[in-house]
Amino acid sequence: MDQTAVEARRSVGNEPPAFDVGRLESPALSSALLDALLRYPVGQRILDVLRWIKPVWRIPFLEWTLVLRYEHVREVLSSSGEFQVPWGAKMKRVTSDDGAEPPNGRNFVLGMTEPDAHYRQDYALLAQAFAFGDVATTVSRLALEASETCLRDWQPTQQTPFFDVVERLVLSVPAMMCDTYYGIPIADPVHFGKCSLAVSSYLFGPPFEDDGKASTARKREMALAAAAPLRHTIRTAMREAEQSLMANGDNPADSSPLHRLMRAKRDSCGAIDDDRIHVQLFGMVLGFIPTNVLAAGNLLETLLDKPEFMLRTVQAARAGDDERLWRCLRETLRFRNINPGPWRLCAHDTLLANAHGRATRIRKGEQVLACTQAAMFDGRRITHPHLFDSNRPDEDYLVFGLGQHWCLGAYIAIAQITQMFKVLFTHFDVSPAPGAAGRMKRVSVFPLHQMVSLKPVAAPYGLASGAQPHSAQHGG
Ligand code: HEM
Numbered sequence: 305m306d307q308t309a310v311e312a313r314r315s316v317g318n319e320p321p322a323f324d325v326g327r328l329e330s331p332a333l334s335s336a337l338l339d340a341l342l343r344y345p346v347g348q349r350i351l352d353v354l355r356w357i358k359p360v361w362r363i364p365f366l367e368w369t370l371v372l373r374y375e376h377v378r379e380v381l382s383s384s385g386e387f388q389v390p391w392g393a394k395m396k397r398v399t400s401d402d403g404a405e406p407p408n409g410r411n412f413v414l415g416m417t418e419p420d421a422h423y424r425q426d427y428a429l430l431a432q433a434f435a436f437g438d439v440a441t442t443v444s445r446l447a448l449e450a451s452e453t454c455l456r457d458w459q460p461t462q463q464t465p466f467f468d469v470v471e472r473l474v475l476s477v478p479a480m481m482c483d484t485y486y487g488i489p490i491a492d493p494v495h496f497g498k499c500s501l502a503v504s505s506y507l508f509g510p511p512f513e514d515d516g517k518a519s520t521a522r523k524r525e526m527a528l529a530a531a532a533p534l535r536h537t538i539r540t541a542m543r544e545a546e547q548s549l550m551a552n553g554d555n556p557a558d559s560s561p562l563h564r565l566m567r568a569k570r571d572s573c574g575a576i577d578d579d580r581i582h583v584q585l586f587g588m589v590l591g592f593i594p595t596n597v598l599a600a601g602n603l604l605e606t607l608l609d610k611p612e613f614m615l616r617t618v619q620a621a622r623a624g625d626d627e628r629l630w631r632c633l634r635e636t637l638r639f640r641n642i643n644p645g646p647w648r649l650c651a652h653d654t655l656l657a658n659a660h661g662r663a664t665r666i667r668k669g670e671q672v673l674a675c676t677q678a679a680m681f682d683g684r685r686i687t688h689p690h691l692f693d694s695n696r697p698d699e700d701y702l703v704f705g706l707g708q709h710w711c712l713g714a715y716i717a718i719a720q721i722t723q724m725f726k727v728l729f730t731h732f733d734v735s736p737a738p739g740a741a742g743r744m745k746r747v748s749v750f751p752l753h754q755m756v757s758l759k760p761v762a763a764p765y766g767l768a769s770g771a772q773p774h775s776a777q778h779g780g
Contacts, residue, residue, distance in 0.1 A: 321402075321532035325498040328526075328747040335746045342749070344606060344639040345690075351644075351678040360656065360664045369650070369670045374686065376656050376664075377679035380648060380672060381706040387648035387672055388417040389709060394507050398531040399583050410579050412587030417651075419708050429568060429576070430584055430712060433561040439715045443485055447723035450480045455731060458758070466737040466755035469728075470601055470744070474751065475501075477724050478596045482589055487560025488541040496537065497593045498752075502530035504594035505748040511647055511671045523748075538585045542566065542578060561588070591713045592720075594750060598642045599703075600721050601751025605744050606636050608736050608756075613639075613692055620694075621729035630722045631694040637703050638680050639692075643749065645676040646705060676702035732758040 341347050354361060355372035362369050371380050380387045392415035399409030413430065416423040454473045460466070467473075471494060479493035479500075490496045506527030545566045548558065554567070565584060569576045607614045613636050620628040650670045655663040666672060679702055681689040686700050704711035711717070728734060736742030737755035745753040 321536055323499050323530045323533050325495055328498055328502060328752060335748055338749060339746055342640060348681055352681060355678055355682065367670050369666050369672045370675055371672060372675050372678040374679040374682035377674045377676055377702065378706055379656055380674040384708040386651055386654045388651050389415060390511050390647055390649045391415040391507060398503055398507060398527060399586050402532060410583035412583050414587065414709055433564040434588065436715065439719050443716050444719040444723055446481055446484045447477060447720040448727060450477045451724040451727035455727060466741060467758050468753050469604065469756045470751045470754045473724065474600045475597050478593045478720055481720065482592060487562030488538060490537060499530040499534050500590055500593040501597065501747060501750045503527045503534065504590050505750060507590065534586065534589060538582055542581060595642060596717055596720055598750055599637060600724065601744065602640045602642065603633055603636050606640050616694065618729045621726045626722050629726055630718055633721060633725060634701060634703065635692055635694040635696065638701060641677050641703055645674045648672045648674060732760055734758060
């Protein structure tokens with residue numbers, strides 16, 4: 305596709321391309337089976353037994369290697385040259401213009417295999433746009449306000465006695481914050497959020513899912529259809545921010561990451577182009593909404609399943625202690641993390657050493673699962689792994705990964721999730737709705753719906769609008 309055609313496609317009309325989010329709703333047996341397998345304690349007990357038999361498993365016909373021990377998982381994630389991220393090609397495809405072959409999209413930091421100059425420049429651009437200082441000054445407050453907005457107007461009625469806590473809170477809050485914090489105007493946050501789930505499910509799914517076979521083509525086709533409205537919304541926001549920058553000059557009120565990125569483009573003398581800004585925003589939307597939905601959805605499911613975890617978490621929320629609340633949430637997430645762990649591609653034969661001086665060879669070309677879920681329960685390293693202990697040291701947690709690709713949005717995630725659960729638990733006693741509606745409905749691994757009963761607490765714990773969030777920042 306030549307450049308004029310590309311520009312024409314990008315600027316066509318103001319209507320975003322349609323994506324039927326109803327396609328996510330059809331129940332899939334595979335999602336239900338996956339859910340049953342990944343829930344604590346089933347999945348964890350299987351991983352414990354596998355790790356006890358052998359720390360590294362090779363599945364020959366799939367060319368997969370599962371790495372299950374704490375020190376091995378750390379080694380794999382710390383060696384980004386030997387064990388490379390496999391997301392780059394898919395990232396370029398979902399950020400491509402419709403129908404462009406070969407894909408003309410860009411890569412994002414998470415898809416870059418080496419910490420080379422290109423990676424470092426993009427990382428610096430992101431760190432400047434999504435400034436660490438925003439967490440205390442802006443992100444926590446916006447998360448608190450968005451959560452209160454989502455819960456404020458809900459009243460149980462005879463027709464709708466239960467609250468869909470996933471769609472109306474867990475998904476809505478990060479999607480609203482892509483507008484209020486990132487600066488991307490979003491007409492329908494739930495629709496935007498659901499599109500991001502479809503894309504993420506393809507992008508970060510197992511590597512075999514991009515093999516071009518008919519069985520996996522549906523997921524890819526759905527992701528590409530869902531990516532189009534995301535790209536349209538982001539490109540429209542970029543154009544409007546650029547026009548406002550040209551018309552009004554530097555306006556101190558425009559301090560969103562979007563405006564900072566457009567300012568960086570203006571000041572770069574042509575070194576930064578629109579495609580580079582677009583992929584940063586696209587990647588950060590996908591880093592934010594689907595990952596936080598997955599984490600908060602898993603957290604909620606585990607809390608509803610484990611009354612003693614719920615009790616400690618609710619007590620921390622009602623004490624107004626953000627740091628303790630995050631510790632309880634992080635400990636709950638350890639029992640069912642966002643996924644079993646990140647995938648890597650082994651770039652050349654590599655030996656993984658163990659404490660007894662023996663080494664296991666991982667072959668070039670193997671798809672390696674660095675199983676952080678198994679590592680966080682490795683009894684050689686983690687004290688009483690099956691006990692809930694919110695005072696564990698930070699190194700016990702691998703929820704945000706490790707090494708080159710350690711989560712760049714970790715503090716944004718911590719602030720959003722902590723504030724959202726604080727608002728929920730200080731205003732309501734939460735319990736699952738009876739029957740099937742009270743079980744979490746997912747698309748692939750992503751939570752979509754969960755009906756709960758919200759019983760207002762007699763005296764909300766002083767956290768209604770205006771209360772200041774405290775900072776809760778603990779790395780993984
Ligand atoms: C609780 C929520 C979250 C969890 C559990 C989480 C987890 C992770 C993990 C495990 C990785 C490493 C992936 C790998 O090694 O292949 C990662 C990377 C990343 N995450 Fe998150 N994440 C969360 C929320 C966020 C948010 C809210 C953002 C953006 C605002 C974000 C942006 C990123 C980015 C940009 C990277 C790549 C960093 C790099 O490659 O240098 N994440 N995240």
